Structure formats: C-alpha cells, structure tokens
Amino acid sequence: MKTKSMLAIGLVAMPFAAQAQTEISWWHAMTGANAEVVEKMASDFNATQSDYVVKPVFKGTYPETLNAGIAAFRAGQAPDIIQVFDVGTGVMMGAEGAIKPVAQLLTENGATFDKSQYLPGIVAYYSNPAGEMLSFPYNSSSPILYYNKDIFEKAGLDVDNPPKTWEAVWAAARQIKESGAATCGYTSTWLTWIHTENFAAWNNTAWGTNENGLSGIPELKLDSDTYVKHFQTLADLAKEGVFVYGGRTSEAKQNFTSGECGILTESSGGLGDIVKAGINYGIGQLPYDATVEGAPQNTIPGGASLWVMGGKSDETYKGVAAFFNYLSQTEVQQFLHEQSGYLPVTMAAYEASKASGFYEQNPAREVPITQMMGKAPTENSKGVRAPNLPQIRDILNEEFEQMLAGQQDAATALKTAVERGNTAIRDAAGG
C-alpha cells in the first residue's frame, strides 16, 4: 500500500521535475571514439547545471544525418542542434528561416561573442558574406601528408624530411616505385577536398568566382592552367602505377596502412587509424605547387559544425547558448583537441595546449593548425561554398575517375566538370 502511494506521488511529481529541465536534442554523425567524446561532452555539460539536458542522438553518416534533419524539419520535428559536415554548409546557409545563426543566438542570450577568440580560418569558413558566424565549429580538421618511414628508407629517401612541394612528392613517389620499395608511390583520400578545394586555398588559386562562392554564387574556375597541369601529372602517374586511386572518400587510407603506398595525403582526423595500423609513419605539411606565386598560403578546414534549427522556444535557445558556451571553455576545447585529434576552435585552447607541452610530445598535431593559420586568408583561401557542393564533388569525382582510367586527359576532364558543375550550380541557385 505504501509503495503504491509512493509510486503515485512519484508519477505525479515526475512531470514537474521533467518540466524544470529543458531538453535539448543534438543529432550527430560521430562513431567509435568520436561518439564517446560526444557523449562525454553532453553528460559533462548536464552535470555542470540542472536547467538543461543535452541529449545526443546518433543519426548515421554525415549525409544521412543531414537528410534526417531535413526530413524532420519538413515534418515539423527538427532537432535543436544538428551536426552538419563541411560540404553541407552551403545547403544550411541557403535555408534562411530554417536555421538560427549561432552568433545571433549567443549575443541574444547574454553570452559575449567575440570572433577574435576563435581560430580565424575556421570562423571564416562558417560565416556568411557579412561576417556573421552561422554555425558552431565542432570538429575541424585539415589535410596533411603522411609518409611511411620504412619505405622511405628502403627507397633511399630522406626519412626526416618529407617532400614539401608537389614536384618533390612526384619525384619521391617515382623513386619509391622504381626502387621497388613499394608497389605504389603516392595515394590520396578525398581528391575533391584535398586536390581542388584545399589546393585552391593552399596555392592561392581561385576554385571559383565570388571568393570561391563565399560572397555569392560561384562560377567554377577549376579549368585554369595550374589545375590542368596538376591533374595531368596525376593522370600520368596513375598510368605509370606510381599514383594509385583508392576511391572518392577515405578509402585510400587502406592503401597506405597496408604498406602498399609510401605517401598519403589525408585529413588530420585520419591520424587515429594510421596510429592503430602500427606502421612507422611520419607527418608533413600538405604539399604545395612551388610554381605558383604566394604558395603556400593557408589550408581550409573540413569536418563538421553544429547548426541550431530555427523556430524553437527562447528557453531552448538559452540552453543551446549555455551548451555552446560550455563547449568554448578552454579546458573543454583542450580536451576535445587532445583526445580526438580535432582542431581546437579557440585561440585560448590552442595556447593552452602549446603551454602544456602537448605539441612537443606530438609535433604532428600542430601541423594542421599552423597550416591553417599561416597567413591571413585571401579571397581564394577562406573556404569553398556552393548551394550544392555535394553534387559538385560528385561531378568532379566522376570526371576524375574517367581521367584516371585513361579515357580523357586532364584538360578535358576539368573542362567538362566545370561545364557540368556550373550548370548544376545555376540550377540549384535558381530554385
């Protein structure tokens, strides 16, 4: 009898207890170790206060999460926070009314938002043309060069000095193949992200007009001589078997971790798998094209950011602002950076990691940061944006695959890709 009445009281009291706490849903696309970090971020934040409860929900891969968010929005069931990958940025920015700009959210809720506290390269990437930061950078990475030290030694290459320019990479890759140190000299993940988008920024060569699309709808410029030369070399090396193509996303990492290829360009976020593979690896900066004046400039971030959906209650927004404030704290950022391999988002966190001697022990972890912060970004190096960037990447990949298979040369591949891409951008922008 007593237990029964206790239960009844409990049932009556529960809704009030739940009402006191505002629930904030956070849809994300993180798996494995990175998913654990997400859970920890949420539960640590929940433990610091009692007004809000952040609930992370895993929604599949990056594209799946974005699609789930879009479908939910159309059904009027959008989450409060959604993690969207870099190429989805243009899609989200185009959806005014569906989203709540993060800078606005933070200032409205009494949090002082000071742009200068954040890493400039990252802020630029997630800001609109007026300079307003629209989403909260969560996991940012940058492409770097990995090399297999054992293969370098066998091929008679300098083990302590990885090649710095593309010319030097091609030469080293040939030497690896010809000396028989490995069957393949060089491979790369994400040809579009590394060899077009970051290539543009790092070599200060336009990817498209209108600051690569950051200040307006872009027109692709990927058929200029610098790109044609670069991709023709890649195609030639593919024919010789010096360069091996792995696939459109990060499949090529396998070719490197299996010891098949001596050199790899891949996201700094891929470090974990390479460490796990147990190979004797070294890290260098992303190579640049030495024939281009001003190179190297700076690289641009990849990864994902957190978007806040529009049309939520003030209470929810207050909670989201509090959560983002928590995420911006130096200790939290430092933990995120050192644990997960993501770049720190705030300058203070970077300084703190530096002061703690983290980079002396892990020099490779600073490479993507110095790369991105090297110089003040130019109109070619703030980032790349289009209303339909995923589609543009698809088009480029299709043409690159036909080029690498020897069905067309680089000039034709790039020219066709630019034509198809520009038509697709016009279509997407016109709607």
Add this chain to the structure above:
Amino acid sequence: MRRTVFPHKVLPWLLLAPQLAITLIFFYWPAAQAFRQSVLKEDPFGLSSTFVGLANFRKVLSDPNYLNALQVTVVFSLLVAFGALAIALFLAVQAEKIIRGKGFYRTMMIWPYAVAPAIAGMLWLFMFNPSFGTLAWPLRQLGIQWNPLLDGGDAMALVVAAATWKQISYNFLFFVAGLQAIPKSLLEAAAIDGASRRHAFWTVVFPLLAPTTFFLLVVNTVYALFDTFGIIHAVTGGGPGKATETLVYKVYNDGFVNLIMGDSAAQSVILMVIVIALTAFQFRFIERRVHYA
C-alpha cells in the same frame, strides 16, 4: 457458371480493411507524393516551392546522364536476370541427378538467399577490392588488370556477379520444385523413344518448366531493377564515373545526396511507368507462350 453470393455487406470490407489500409498508406500515398513533388521545384527544406509543370520531366529526359543510367539499367538487369536464371536452372538440373546427400546439397545452395543485399555487396567487395581483396591479388598475378575502382567494365562485372549470386538461391529453390513436379513417366517415354538426355531436357523438361521460368523472369527483373540498390550502394556507389549508376541509384543520388527533390521525384514517376509497362508486357506477350499444366 453461378456466382456465389455472400449475405454480408460489411464483413468483407472489414476483413479487407487492414490490407487496404496498408496498401493505401504504404503504396498509394507515397506514390501520390511522388507525383506531387515531380511537378514542383523545391529547396531541400521545403521553404519555397513553385509549380513548374512538366519541366522536371523535360530536364530529366534530356539529361544525357539519365539516358546513360537507362542504358546501364538495361545491361545490368539483363545480365543479372538471365545469369541468375541460367545458372540456377543448371544447378537445379544437376541437383536432381544426385542420389546421396541431396538435402545437404540443396540447403547449401539456398542459404545465400538469407544474406542481405548490402552484406552480399560487402562480401564481394572484400574479395575483389583491388588493394585488399583476397581474390584481387591472384587475378593480378595472372596478369589481369583488375581495377573496379577505375574500370567501368570491371565494376559492372563485380556488381552483376554479386547481384546474380544472391538471386541464384531463390531461383534454384523454384526450379527444384518445378523439376519435381514433372512426371517421371514423360522422361521415361522420351528415353524409350530414343531421345538423348539433352534432347529430352529441351523438348520435355524445359517447356514443362515454363510457368516457373516465367514467374522467375518477372521476379528477377523486378529484383534486378529495385532490390539491387544495396549491392550497388555498398560496392561501387554508382561509379566509377557513372558506369554502374542504375535508374534506382540515380533517384537516390539526386534526391538524397544532391537534394534535388523535383528531379528525383520525376525520375521515380518515370520508373513507376517503366515497371508497370514492363510487367504488363511480360504478362501480355510472354505469358501467352506459357503452358500451365
């Protein structure tokens, strides 16, 4: 003939209701949505939408990539449907000849059907991936330039093999049943008349199997058109280039990756028309030649 008249008016409808509800909710409603969206141009979030009439259809049908997908689909479906039927028939006929361990042999033949398409795709991918595939290496040792990541033909061969392999079990099951239904006396009569085994097969067994074969032809065509999405998604993602992008894959790619809802919906509507036409054709023309025992 006398029509049977049931006294109840409401009960039949009540009994049909669950089935009708499912059909309406899961078939007609989505189909209606597809029709609606195919005449609209919308942004991904549905914030703005304009009526564009048949513009999406015009755009899709004049897109060379769509015609390419159509061609890929025809080649892929023919190879998968005929490959799966021929191999399954051959295996079923051979299985009939076995005297000991028939049951074991049949079970072993049937289990691949329990494998989900995406898993089947992954299995074949692991075997034939050029960098870590267990069977890609011996191929290279034999001097075969095997690279489905860049060679469209290799990629097509890989998805056809995976899709066929998965469907063989299903066909095998039906062929075995079909073969058992053929009276032994007919075969014995053929033998007495001096027909060779081969001759007896083509003149007696094969015609008598026609209902089974026809049924499987319809099922296999639909399978090759629709159920192979998982395999293509897992193995090639439509690449290299657009070498393995089928119509269904393109609907997915344009709608869910590129977020062009109108185009994608128009393609689904066209696909619906194609399947209706194909099935009608099969029943109208091929079924006439089928003799049901």
